[in-house]
Amino acid sequence: MAPGMVKTCAIFFFTLLFSLPLGLIFTFLHTSKNRVISGIMHFIISVLRGTPLMLQLIAVNFGPWYLFGIETIREKLIPVVIAFSINYAAYFSEIYRGGIESIPVGQYEGATVLGYSKAQTFFRIILPQVVKTILPSVTNEIITLVKDTSLASTLSYAEIFLLSQQYSNTIQQFTPLLVAGVFYYVFNLVVTVVMSRVEKKMSYYKI
Amino acid sequence: MAPGMVKTCAIFFFTLLFSLPLGLIFTFLHTSKNRVISGIMHFIISVLRGTPLMLQLIAVNFGPWYLFGIETIREKLIPVVIAFSINYAAYFSEIYRGGIESIPVGQYEGATVLGYSKAQTFFRIILPQVVKTILPSVTNEIITLVKDTSLASTLSYAEIFLLSQQYSNTIQQFTPLLVAGVFYYVFNLVVTVVMSRVEKKMSYYKI
Amino acid sequence: MSILSMSNIKKSFGDNNVLKDISLEVNKGEVVSIIGPSGGGKSTLLRCATLLETIDGGCLKYNGIPVTHTNESGKIVYEKNLNQFRKIFGLVFQNFNLFPHFSVLKNVIDAPVNVLKKTKEEAIEEALALLKKMGLEGKENMYPCDLSGGMQQRVSIVRALAMNPDILFFDEPTSALDPELTGEVLKVIKQLADDKMTMVIVTHEMAFAKAVSDRILFIDKGLVVEEGTPAELFDDTKNDRTKQFLMNYNNI
Amino acid sequence: MSILSMSNIKKSFGDNNVLKDISLEVNKGEVVSIIGPSGGGKSTLLRCATLLETIDGGCLKYNGIPVTHTNESGKIVYEKNLNQFRKIFGLVFQNFNLFPHFSVLKNVIDAPVNVLKKTKEEAIEEALALLKKMGLEGKENMYPCDLSGGMQQRVSIVRALAMNPDILFFDEPTSALDPELTGEVLKVIKQLADDKMTMVIVTHEMAFAKAVSDRILFIDKGLVVEEGTPAELFDDTKNDRTKQFLMNYNNI
Amino acid sequence: GKKDVKLKIINEELGAEYYGIAFRKGDEETCKYIDAAVQELVKNGEYKKIADKKDYKDIVGNLMFLAEDYKAKEYDVDITNAEKRTFTIGIDPEYPPFSYMGDDGKYTGFDIDVCQAACDLLGWEMKVFTVDWDSKLLQLDAKECDCIWSGMTIMDSMKEQDYVISEPYYYNTQVLVVKEGKGIKSSKDLKDKVVAVQKGTSGASLLDDDLKSLKKTFKEVKTFKSFLVCFTELESGGVDAVFVDYPVAKSYVAKKNK
Ligand SMILES: Nc1ncnc2c1ncn2[C@@H]1O[C@H](COP(=O)(O)OP(=O)(O)OP(=O)(O)O)[C@@H](O)[C@H]1O
């Protein structure tokens, strides 16, 4: 089942890699002053958050074919990572938005009075504080992501859940699924430990 | 696909019905002064939160058979609701715990000095305030629950996702899945509206 | 007989000996103020008196009845039924600790009804009278969040009074208030003093302490540094630490 | 020529006319205090002066240069480049608004380096000198959360001073502080006054306002009710509203 | 474009096999009753009536040629005197014409019709239970249903594991479905190509077993949960061929190429 683990990890890392920055772009669009842009983004985010990821996986996989007759991609890691990244970006963008809104207006005012530009204010003063405040929520999402990787089995992407299910049907025993369960649990323990290290690293100051 | 919608709603309502109070029991056990009890509860909660619900569904369904040779139940609503309720109780219990911890110690002290008993303090003073503070988190979980009902398809429980998948085989088109997507989205809109009504109802006071 | 008697009270948090040896007697109708620098142990003393903290040494009595006794091995043991003592005193907190989900009236009557088992009618009648006296007429159905800090504090005083205590403790009742709102709360406490309510008040309002108290304790580093009537303490300060502290207040 | 000149300033929030018609000139080296009841518009006035709020009427000038002008249709138009004016003034907030993720030193030097484009060395040198002067020597590497309120407020004063402003605004710089910590901040402001720093101070500390100001404005309901030297205002109060307000402070 | 895609079946009679009904280990009794009841249906012509239903016949043609074998058998049970019970038939609802979801949303199909008729004879109450095809035998073990009767291929492994298997009632082969115009004429042309199978089907296990050497020539075998996904992958270019039961292939290709 080792190749399954590797493939699960691949979903995990690529999804984080793409969804974290994509989420920030979503946030910018969502909080844009242009009503049309922010309205569309609001709808997209609500659909992404309001429908099962399983469905979104199928939609990303077959959507291009149904809508435009574009051939589907054979390497299923690609549609899997696309669907996951878009879905998770929606969640992250809501976390970012909450984080940004939680920064007291005094921080903006303090920076404005000192003559900081808008970009300087955002990247020097606001964002570093946002990162700290949203860490616990981000950790929660990452843990959910670890578990959600099992949904990639829908597209026959041979991650650990699919492999262990097939294997347990072959040997007519539960053990492979149990192994998969332990794998997810340990993976999440690692995530928790790493993230609490990061949180500790950021705890040199309090807000 | 109407019977599928009814069955999805059944999972939804029964899960809420059982997991909300069960979560409170989990919280009590988890915050118990008895180290053994709280340790065990801590582990159980971390496993429930750390492994995919799909796996837990399979475990609840086949576990009794594998471990004790007990016949599995044919009415799949039962194992589905059991697995969902236990899983969601773990999430709710963490929300409750956070909510209880967020109540300022002054509220306990205020009640103690006035001579309230422990039970009176919890049920008259603390719990009503906890309910208010945790509402947004509970709403989030409920939205996740709506989407998670699709996982019941793992046990061939004919909820809307499975039915629409089966029906798309009959008509050899993916349209039923789209209908399912709209169903989930609308369901979640309803949840959001209802919960924001409830929140508004509780907003007669601020903490 | 004194209502409150604390003798040789000791209290540590870990290695931090917050109260080293403090004794305090309060007689019926007396108003005692406690002043002193931050971290000196004033709040801790009040919390020990109101059974929110357990003492490590000494003896605590209400109306002559011991709340604690020292067992053979020198440990402090509390009485079983502490609620009988909680009926004797009331405490007004620095940040009010009103119950935000209850209306003003419910805040005041909830304990009398549920703890003292008064009838609701009786409790309401008494509550309305007290609220009126404290200038809160017509606010019964408002919620704490809709009141100014000064009003909230007055409600919390009414809440304590509604339990009909023999003695009332205040822990910096005005320090969470806007300066202009401070006056209204102090006026209410003064009124209680005029009514001969027995009170122990921790405060940073020197002028107020001077005006209202029968006796003032200056506490620093867990000890009573100086004690006396307002005149003795303010105008004839003996201790250097006290002098320095009072100067800090006067030179602004 | 006056550093700050505000003439006939008007400002509303919706239907709420917070500033009705306020004029204020501040000359070099002058210390002006603004007192008045809560909600009177003191903070709003300061926020208009520091460009945190836009005015609805009147004219704002720094060093004689207009920041706003009124266009043909009677609307207020602000200059394009507002940052040139932001270099002229500094603002010390009620709750400090230090940047929590920066050390004390970084809080002070970040704007000089990134806004004024000073070299880091120069900025550090000046910062250390200022920190020393304000009694914050050795605290450079601490984070705001590890400092007492009084120290935080002094750091925020240093942060403002490091931008080398011609005029410094304070909005109730001590009202978020514990009473005993108030003194240290007031001492620092006094020291700045002695150094002939031009300052506008909104405060509730009457004794302090009296001691430090060249001129005091009493503002209520968006208007200057009374204005004068401390002696004129405190000892020879003319207006009834002012009298009533000052009484509230004196009778505690 | 999407519309131009035409599919074709390559029938090399790979893995000739029989359909049968699987019962729980040791449950010979039930098997006998069902076999005897089916025999009676064949004899009285009921079976043929069902087999001749247009919906079924159009897809698979002759459903009768193994049915005649039933007539010769002897069963020592009295079907007119069976004990009353409920009989739960386990089906895969995505397997037309044997078992599938009808346009009215009800489960239907040849197997279900025959089962209903048999139960009527026996005086049993029939219930339909949908299994996860991948873990159907587990579910049978765990008594979630009393049989798997859903176009199920009889495999040697089932007999080895002591599942009770009925008389075979249908002869079947696995076929390959490919896109027209891609130059694939036989299984040999699938060298280094990607082939899809449905999870838990006999096609999937054949590739791991008798057809191992053929599988080795493929680039990859992908398993999907449903046939629809397999075929959609084929049409949209995700895979080059689908390895599937003949009736399924026939029904899908017929609809598609219409
Ligand atoms: N629950 C606690 N755990 C540990 N230390 C405590 C606790 N409560 C108080 N202390 C410590 O006890 C000492 C005295 O605190 P206390 O609150 O009694 O002082 P205070 O005189 O009321 O000061 P202030 O004027 O700031 O309210 C302080 O050093 C404080 O840190």
Ligand SMILES: Nc1ncnc2c1ncn2[C@@H]1O[C@H](COP(=O)(O)OP(=O)(O)OP(=O)(O)O)[C@@H](O)[C@H]1O
């Ligand atoms: N951003 C805003 N939006 C709407 N109303 C505001 C805003 N800021 C202030 N106000 C209103 O303007 C009025 C004056 O407020 P301001 O804060 O200037 O008073 P102040 O004199 O500083 O009072 P305080 O002593 O309490 O600080 C108040 O009625 C307040 O509610």
Ligand SMILES: [Mg+2]
């Ligand atoms: Mg205290």
Ligand SMILES: [Mg+2]
């Ligand atoms: Mg203000």
